Amino acid sequence: MSGNTATQSVTAIVPTAPARPRVRGTSLSQSRAARELGLKRGEFDLAVHLGCIRTVADDGGGGLHVTRAEIDRVSSESGFPETLRERVRAVGTSDGAAMLDVTTARFTRLARLGQVAPVKFYLNRYRAVVWLYLAEELRQYAADEKNAPLLTGRTPEHLRDQLDEGLDLRPRNWRGRHLGFLLRQAEDLWARAAAVASLLDPVQVAEIVRDPYERAYLNRLRPAQPAHGAPGSPAAQVAANITTAEYPDEIDWLRSDLRQTVAEAREHRPAPRPGPKAPSPPGAVQHGVPVVRASNAVRSGELACGQPSHPGEAPEKPRGLLGWLRRRTP
Structure with missing residues (x-):
């Protein structure tokens, strides 16, 4: 589609935000904060989306909370709560x-x-x-x-x-605003990369991020998109079309940003990978079969070649292809 239309740009490059502070002391859940501020939950979510209300991460892993200090700051603004409601109407x-x-x-x-x-x-x-x-x-x-x-x-x-x-341009402009919100919420470069990747088709992401562990990490950090209907339902498909970039120049911009952000994230710290597999302890059982540690002779290949494991023992008769080749050797 032609991109010559003069539009009001809503997509902005948001500078990297410092890590969001963890909750210290008294904090409120988002539902409780909405009630205290006299907002409906939809109004509260939009206020957070627009940056009118700041949230912090919970040390206990309970999602985002609002500190008591932030509640006091918002409620002390002139004209509260009418001005706040009007800003998010x-x-x-x-x-x-x-x-x-x-x-x-x-x-x-x-x-x-x-x-x-x-x-x-x-x-x-x-x-x-x-x-x-x-x-x-x-x-x-x-x-x-x-x-x-x-x-x-x-x-x-x-x-x-x-x-x-x-x-x-309504879907595209919504995506631009939504990406700005996700980038403001991101706590580090990997989270920012996941925010950008969330607006691209998985095939596009796989072309940019070829490392499977990095892709898995991005998927783990991928922000949840607005839910509309059960997964796989027609309604969910309509929503997925809106939340996925479709214009060639839009896709190119997101791909370029994803490539750059992932490169910066790698320099900051690598994506987590599985560690080396620990050796099985003596007497361990794997798949119902006792694990027996091989002797140095077995590990060096001596028993595999028919050599005696102890002095005085007769060597084991070679079997299989190796034995057949030996029998045919002059």
Whole structure:
């Protein structure tokens, strides 16, 4: 698809974030933090996604938590909680069109052209994709005078041609925002590489990361994508199509970033690999058969060649192919 459409870029190169501090002292689960801040869980998740609320890792492996200090910081902001709710308010096409004072058809065209970028999506009962947009961003778009021609005038011909060809930048713009969120959450270079890899087809990842142990490590760190339906269901397939890069230039950018990030991660520390297999202790049993340690003579090949294991013992008669060859030797 043509990439000549002027779009509002939502993909940014996020600098490497320092390791997220571990929870020390009092902290709250995300559900408890949402209640204390007067937010619905969806509003809280979006606030974390946008960086309005900072989370920390739990020392006990219980996922991300919110410190009491962060709760106090957010709740002390001017206009809390109304201002926080407004910052994370997401609207659909109908409400978004009303905010821009345009028809829903024009709003959809603007979104497909990348003029407004979705922040969330979900699938309705008919497995149709419903896109949600930040109300705050829509207000800013409407207030910008340079956008007036697209809001009130006729859509330029070259943009109409791209729409007729099927241009729809909503999935791509969502992926750009989502990747920014994943990179902000990443604690080290391997986690950043896993975030980039999560938007690529596994075949693309395998072409870049050829080491199977590195790929396994990336899969282990792979961030969970938004769940929509049971795995393998039609709804899950629709969601997978949205969360996987599709444009050639988008794929090339992600492949290049993955290659560079993995190279930097290798220099920082190698991906974990299985250690050397420990020798079996005397008397151990493997697959129901006692493990017998071979003597130095066996390890050196003496018994295999028919040599006596102890002085005075007759050598064992060679059998098999080796014995047949010896019998035929003059």
